[in-house]
Amino acid sequence: MKVSSCLFNSLLLSAGVGLLAPLAQAGEASEEVKPAPLELDTAFVTATGGATDLKDAPASVSVITREEIERQPVYDLNTLLRRVPGVTGGFGPVGEQSKIKLRGLDDKYTLILVDGKRVGSSADLSYRRDLARQDLNWISPNMIERIEIVRGPMSSLYGSDAMGGVINIITRKVSRTWTGSASTHITVPKDSDRGQTTQYSANASGPLTESLGLRLGANVTRRAADEVEARRDAQGDFMYDDGAGGSKNQSVNALLDWQINEEQSLSFEAVHGVERSWASKKTFGDWGDTIGVSFGPSRLTRDSYILSHTGDWSFGTTKLDAYLNKYRNDLDMGKANSEEKIVEGSLNLPFELLVDQRLTLGGQWKREELTNTNTLGTVPVDYQGTPVSGSTLKGDYSAAFIEDELFLLDNLSLTLGNRFDHSDKYGNHNSPRAYVVYHPHPDWTVRGGVSKGFRAPSLKEGSAGAATESGGRGCGSLRPLGYLTGSCWMAGNPNLMPETSTNKEIGLSFDHDGWEAGLTYFHTDFTDKIEYGPLGQYQGRWWTMLENVDKARTRGWEGTARVPLGDSVTWRTNATYMLESRNLSTGEDLISSPKLSAFSALDWQINDRLSTELSAQHVGKQRGLGNDFVQSYTTYDLTANLALTKWLTLNGGVQNLMDKDLRDGSTNFYVPGRAFFAGATTYF
Incomplete structure (x- = not known):
């Protein structure tokens, strides 16, 4: 892909306006130019059955505010989430490295919610789960008020899939x-072989009558495919995965x-989304051109319909x-779709019995259905020789939970909770x-x-008739049995048990007059880990077949700090140091879990109109694919936000300011090079 000089110069000019224009007005009397904010609900709601102040939340939590979201182009939420302590991944548009993980655990252990409701999962609609995209970007960024992240198991409230934590x-x-x-944004890479990204989004809300209100939103984001000349690795072989x-x-x-x-109040919400993917184009020296690998479905559709009722009564809420939730993946051959029906509710009761308490009672019923003609019933027999037929799986689940917050003293609270989950299987x-x-x-x-956490096997994982054919990468465990090359079949297992974990943590934090600091130690023991074993x-x-064969342990430190450097400059930073992130059965490090990760930023509010941020993101050494290791690296971003008028805001900047590039022949880990972005948001 070639970027015209006109487009490139326009982009630089837009970014320059965002960086320099207000400086000429620095001596002028400032006026309030930002639009009046909407009424916000600032209570943290994800870590307990009822809303609570962030300082009193009974968990390790972080909040990404609306202001942080508006500072930069948010094409995917990974770019924001990777700034949070305990969070790794979120780099590049493809592969395992692009997925957000909490405290060293894979993305499948992180539950994603929107307004407290599950978004479902499209992972098992792809040919292989690890090639699927993470279900984080089905909503327009300018519709987001904030993002709440809870690190550590939250199964006591949310059940399965919340072993690593919750993103709400x-x-x-x-x-x-x-x-x-x-809003409109454009990002243009410095390297012409990398694809540029454009985004358009809009939202509006207001009253239809005195009691009826409407909110509408839409978003379109497009990233062009890379068109790269394939590089060679240290052995002189072409790197086939170089390119998104x-x-x-x-x-x-x-x-x-x-x-x-x-x-x-009663509300009804409908969501429709379509995600398309296509392959990159590569040139292999004298071999000519070829089409690369496409991560993600060619066309994935999501539809969601939500009916909600809230009540605020004299006795409680x-x-x-x-x-x-419905997903459909349009395959070249066959079909793949999933459906998730959920009914859930809660009752929140404040009362006094010896001490002030807040009791939350709740329950959930869920029915899942999965059809995938590419991976379910695709072979005549399973690994035991039993005939296989049918490509549809179903499962029913029910749960009840209780949580009691006891306010023992004005400065001391104890939260006790338990969730009881049941499935027929x-x-x-x-x-x-x-x-x-x-x-x-x-x-x-x-x-x-x-806290205890658990994750029940997915419908596909728990089926003997679920067989995915691997092209070779999923077959390495067979080599001791005589396997040399070619494909293998990766089967599910109806005898699997749920994965479980026990998390222990303790933390200390300080917050006074804009100064903040915190340090948390966490230790998670993970048992009955599900992995493919050789048959x-x-x-x-x-x-190969999925088995409960592995144990894992993650433990480490999370630290945060915020320091005001005068009236207009603030330094904020956080870091996560993994003391251990290990598969105890194999002795290997968990994939894509760096030893040290850190984020640091200088925020400068130059005047009422202009704010800037210089940030650094450090990723420590970590395991990549196979036995490869990705060396540590640091990238820098520079952004600026200009409130030009009451109704128009501009932003711009440079991503990967120092043009850090890992495409040096030692790894195929994808880190986008330097890119320039500019955007505008108009309010009405």
Whole structure:
């Protein structure tokens, strides 16, 4: 792909305006030019059954604010989430490295919510789960109010899939007056062989009547495919994975909110999204051109329908949700779709019995259905020689949970909780937790606790008829049995047990007059880890099968700091140091879990109109594919945000300012080079 000089110069000019224009006005009297903010709900809601202040949250939590989201082009939420302590991944548009992980655990152990409701999963609709994209970007960024991240198991509230933690995307409420915004962004890489990205989004909300409100949103993001000349590795062989495919994401969202009376509200929401992917193009010296690998589906569709009721009664508050999540992957041959029906509710009761308490009772019913003609029932026999037929799987799940927050003293609280999960296939499972928050001084907080986590096998993982054919990378465990080269079949297992974990953590934090600091130690023991184990040859095929064979342990430190350097400059930083992130059964490090990761930023509010940020992201040495290791590296970003008028904001800057490039022949780990971006948002 070639970038015209006109486009490139226009981009630099736009970024320059964002960086320099307000400096000429520095001596002028400033006026308030930013639009009036919408009414916000600032209480943290993800770590407990009821809303609580961030300082009192019974968990290790972080919040990404609306202001942080507006500072830079957010084509995918990974670029924001990787700034949070305990979070790794989120680099590049493709592969395992692009996925967000919490405290060294794979992305499948992180539960993704929007306004407290599951978004479902499209992972098993791809040919292989590890090639699927993470379901983080089905919503327009300018509809997001904040993102709440809980690190550590939250199965006591949310059940399966929350072993590593929870990412809860909170959207903006319907405004009491008609307001909205529209944004456009473009990012152009310095290297002409890398694809550029464009994004257009808009949202509006307001009242239809005194009791009825409407919110609408839409987003289109397109990344062009790379067109690269393949490089050679240290052995002189071509690097086939050097280059990212293209993608186009489209989504629309509509929310109708009815304020029935002062105590009750009812809302209906509909979401539709389409995600497309296509391969990169590579040139292999004298061999000529070829089409590279495309990560992600050629066309993935998501539809979601949500009915919600909330009540604020004299005795407490209630919430009831009923929703349907549907995914469809249009395959070249066959079909793949999934459906998730959920009904869940909670009752929040404040009362006094010896001490003030807040009791939350809740329950959930869920039905899942998966069809994939490419990976379910695709072979005549399973690994035992039993005939296989059918490409559809179903499962029913139910749960009940209880949580009690006891406010023992004005500065001491204890949270106790347990969730009871049941499925016909995997039986019963309890996930308890206990957490203490203590304020020895108004500026100091001590918190710590113990929690259990679990993840039930997915429908595909728990089926003997689920067989994915690997082209070779999934077959390495067969070599001791005589396997040399070629494909193998990777089978599910109906005898799997749920994976479980026990997390222990303790932390200390300080917060006074803009100064903040915190340090947390965490230790997670992970048992019954599900991995592919070697079986051998059956019916002329090489087989591996999922087994509960592994144990893992992750432990480390998370630290944060915020220091005001005068009235207009703030330095903030965080770091995660993994003391251990190891598969105890094999002795190997967990894939894509760096020893040290850190984020640091200088924020300068130059005047009422202009703010800038210089940030650095460090990723320590980590294991890549196979036995490869990716060396540590650091990238720098420079961004600026200019409130030009009350109705127009510009932003621009440079990503990977020093043009760090890992394409040196030692690894195929994808780190995009230097790129220039510019954008504009108009408010109405």
